[in-house]
Amino acid sequence: MNQRIRDRLKEKLEERVTFDSELLEVYDHDIGEIPSIIMSMINCKPEAAIVAKSNQDVIDTLSIANEFGIAVTPRGQGSSGYGGAIPTNGGIVLDMACMNKIISINKEPLTVDVEPGIIWNNLSFELRKIGLDNSICPTSAPSSTVGGWFPKGGVGLGSMRYGSVRDVVTEIDVIDLDCKVRTYSGSDMEIYHQTCGIFGVIVRLRLKCIKAERIVPYGVLLPNTESAQSFIIKARERLKPYTIILHSSGYIRMRKQENYENGNGTQDFHALIAFEESNKDDITLKSIIDESAGKSLSKETAMEEWEDRFYPMRIKKFGPSVLVGEFYLPEKCFDRAWTEIEKDLANDTLGMEAVVVNDNKMAVLVYILDNAKSMFYQIRMAKALRPLGIALRYGGSFYTAGLWLANNSKELFGMKKYNYIVNTKKERDSKLLLNPGKIIPPKIRQIPLLNICVFMNLISKLMSPIAKISIYKNRYKSVFNEKHGE
Ligand SMILES: Cc1cc2nc3c(=O)[nH]c(=O)nc-3n(C[C@H](O)[C@H](O)[C@H](O)COP(=O)(O)OP(=O)(O)OC[C@H]3O[C@@H](n4cnc5c(N)ncnc54)[C@H](O)[C@@H]3O)c2cc1C
Known part of the structure; x- marks a missing residue:
């Protein structure tokens, strides 16, 4: 990232931007344990990270990224293991975790409007003070954000009764690469669901909530x-x-x-x-x-x-x-x-x-x-x-696609939605600036003719019979023996 871009980021984002390589290490991985040889096949090291505090920060980041052709990867708490929040083309990580306020609580129907970075359990804690609660949450609720679940998609505790995150979110505000804030609901939200933020950064979500009850x-x-x-x-x-x-x-x-x-x-x-x-x-x-x-x-x-x-x-x-x-x-x-x-x-x-x-x-x-x-x-x-x-x-x-299973996006979405996603991406973001490499797999740095998911798929298929007979031998022994003084 050249000095001119750094200066522009610094001028607009002030102390919310960092170029410190040690701080940036937090952002080159997620919860998954992926061998370094595979990580080296993508450009997972960001050159800058921005801790957004407002819609304006998101707009400034996207506007500079657009002007200079830099990739932007939105991130919540990085607790998903599918690689959705890992950069594949360096650039900027847009950390949304500090946009974490409750905006409003609405009585009829019972909903809550939140910023994307709010942690599920913190939201539950605040709602319970007024006799309400989340209807569903992922089992990562102590550490994952509301805004990270919708673009990743999924189900969790309470989904048997209240459905998936898609069923519970009723409205979103999104900032696309053109830097406009737009509100979507119903089927208009569909393109932002499970697509890892490749179309826009979510800055507000409206969620159905329920009257708090003791769970037995x-x-x-x-x-x-x-x-x-x-x-x-x-x-x-x-x-x-x-x-x-x-x-x-x-x-x-x-x-x-x-x-x-x-x-x-x-x-x-x-x-x-x-x-x-x-x-x-x-x-x-x-x-x-x-x-x-x-x-x-x-x-x-x-x-x-x-x-x-x-x-x-x-x-x-x-x-x-x-x-x-x-x-x-x-x-x-x-x-x-x-x-x-x-x-x-x-x-x-x-x-x-x-x-x-x-x-x-x-x-x-x-x-x-x-x-x-x-x-x-x-x-x-x-x-x-x-x-x-x-x-x-x-x-x-x-379950979902993210980065590592991006090649399975066709099966995940079905051909109709998949084609719509690919065509819309071409129209709105032809340079693949917003979260590149997700849903549409990235190329391998060293062999640009090959996409990383095809490569991993091929290797997995070849290795699968060997993997089956290769057993991790350590098993319970180290912990068990330690516990029993052996
Ligand atoms: C112990 C454990 C339990 C888990 N349980 C569940 C579970 O029950 N159900 C489940 O589905 N998953 C589960 N997960 C996976 C993960 O925690 C969830 O999917 C979680 O919702 C991800 O939230 P996050 O804040 O960490 O998002 P991240 O991992 O940071 O991001 C997820 C995706 O969303 C995008 N993104 C993040 N914020 C925004 C934004 N504001 N705008 C646009 N795009 C954005 C990122 O680019 C990425 O593609 C679990 C993980 C762990 C470690």
């Missing part, structure tokens, strides 16, 4: 995949749960740091089913548990697991890293799909967390313990895609 969690032990599936389907048909989270026994063991030996051989599941107090129905729940051959867990266990709901990554203590596979699965296929996944990865230390959501689907996360520093990690990464491959055969679908 129950824990259920289910002996196998069949009974887990039956429990979920019956609970959806006959009850109104706020959320159901299903954990495999392998996951529970990892979280408790228990001996994992034979972990995959144990087929039971913990279901955490939580109700808004006014919707709980103990009698129907009891009969569904009996019909599904389940057993109630103690209130203390249910409460403990509910309190842990925001910390799924605690299992990493066992790792030290996890390979993560994520996808949607129709709940009626859970039994067969999960049985096949467990069989496929029978020798790995494997855990599963599934959040049951709307549309008779589950958002499934498969965790495979590993060590990102290990020599073979780069080969074993291909393993994370094996559960997805199995899920797709059972009618499952992609």
